[in-house]
Amino acid sequence: MSHDSLDRVVTAEQMRAIEGGLFEAGMPVAALMEKVAGRIAAWVIERFPRDRYPRIAAVAGPGHNGGDALVVARELVAQGYRVQVCSPASRLKPLTADHLRFAEYLGISVVKTAAELAPWDVLIDGLFGFGLERPIAGAMADAVAAINGAGGPVVSIDLPSGLHTDTGQALGTAVRATHTLCLGLWKRAFCQEEALAYVGQPHLIGFDIPPHATEAVLENVPSERRATLATIRQRLPLPRPASTHKYRVGHLLLVAGSRPYAGAALLTALGARASGVGMLTLAVPESLRLMVVAHIPEALVVGCPETEDGAIAQLPDSLDLSRYSAIACGPGLSRYAEGAVQAVLQSATPLLLDADGLNVLADLGVIKTLTQRQAPTVLTPHRGEFKRLFPDLLEKAQDGGAAAQAAAAQSGAVVLLKGACTAIAHPDGTLWYVPESTPALARGGSGDVLTGLIGGLLAQTSAADGASEPDNLSDAALDAALVGAWWHGQGARAAARDRTELGVDGTQLAQYLNPVLAQVLA
Structure with a gap:
């Protein structure tokens, strides 16, 4: 052997x-x-x-x-x-x-x-x-x-x-x-x-x-590795204890959507649903609340005050961010939702920032304040968002993996640099690659599904017994990002085999996530 x-x-x-x-x-x-x-x-x-x-x-x-x-x-x-x-x-x-x-x-x-x-x-x-x-x-x-x-x-x-x-x-x-x-x-x-x-x-x-x-x-x-099935098996929140219940397998808060980008909240919720998270709450503009309830009936939906542009003006005072195992923030927010992004940044809850959450973070210029957060942060930029957050790193680094490592060291966050070969870097220098992808993911909405999927996994790993120590939470954040990126890619590849690379929209992608995981694990 x-x-x-x-x-x-x-x-x-x-x-x-x-x-x-x-x-x-x-x-x-x-x-x-x-x-x-x-x-x-x-x-x-x-x-x-x-x-x-x-x-x-x-x-x-x-x-x-x-x-x-x-x-x-x-x-x-x-x-x-x-x-x-x-x-x-x-x-x-x-x-x-x-x-x-x-x-x-x-x-x-x-x-x-x-x-x-x-x-x-x-x-x-x-x-x-x-x-x-x-x-x-x-x-x-x-x-x-x-x-x-x-x-x-x-x-x-x-x-x-x-x-x-x-x-x-x-x-x-x-x-x-x-x-x-x-x-x-x-x-x-x-x-x-x-x-x-x-x-x-x-x-x-x-x-x-x-x-x-x-x-x-x-x-x-620093360890550099390529994701394998054995890697993912070790980090999946499976099997679950026979005596578990919904409050023990994570409660995820999604802060997403705006009137112009209502679908982003739904696609993110579909990714979270596939993750198996025990409880799901969505914070959306009040005008989207009934629509989200109709499409995601198992979720708790909180309507938020909104701006004239239909963005979340602020999170309601009644929303206690400490109640949640993890928060995922950003898809479809628009750049007018600064108040919501600032609120989640100030929380002591594990946090994933994507899309407009990253854009607002870049606008605020507070990337270095992430090192002061009491809980781990996961950033999931594509290359354009990465350049706005870390303007010089891609040019200075020899490749995407090295750029992600530098960004993680600078921000103290787990950095997932999306692309055909996704790189995931931990602040300690550990680097993982997820190279099994497909051009079918070059489509609007696929990143929203990934945000929900990783957010749900982060909530589950953060809620697990023994995960409350800072080092364990940081490892849980890396595990959630790694498993989510791999699982997302496998789902897209399976969908592309059945539907061609032209037929994998966000909704179809979410529908393939659980069947492909069952098939691969079998």
């Missing part, structure tokens, strides 16, 4: 250090290459059976990534595939040169340029692995162009050749893979939006890194 950590995310420098430790401890480079290539070959055989995909092309670069590709080619020949190799580099590392010479000895066809390859069914991209730092040029760039222009399945080893390991950006040009087999540990590129057009379907291929080899490098740096 592999000891590799299935969720750790590493930089190129960290991966070099981990592998270097293995080699110093006595692991021969050649032995590791054989092991890795054997697992890659097994994956290829399972995914692309010989009777349907008999012709394999392998493009081998000058380094050990090229050596991996050559060993894979050799193993596939042994399994009866018709294999050809392209070796465009003029100089090779010694071990890679040995494997190329042995491939020629076995009678494998070797050509110099990718344009010379005969028609193939699957191509193995072994030009460059992790650690590439300069743009691809010359014969290597020609090979990338030929691969991208040929069509057909392309399987990249470790990373699509040409991608920066940490930022996911193409260095001049890069292979557009249909599958990428990430070796050992997830590289940071797999969690960056810039890489999505290149990696295709990502797969982790472990090679049994001993846990102490990983910890020797990563133990003193």
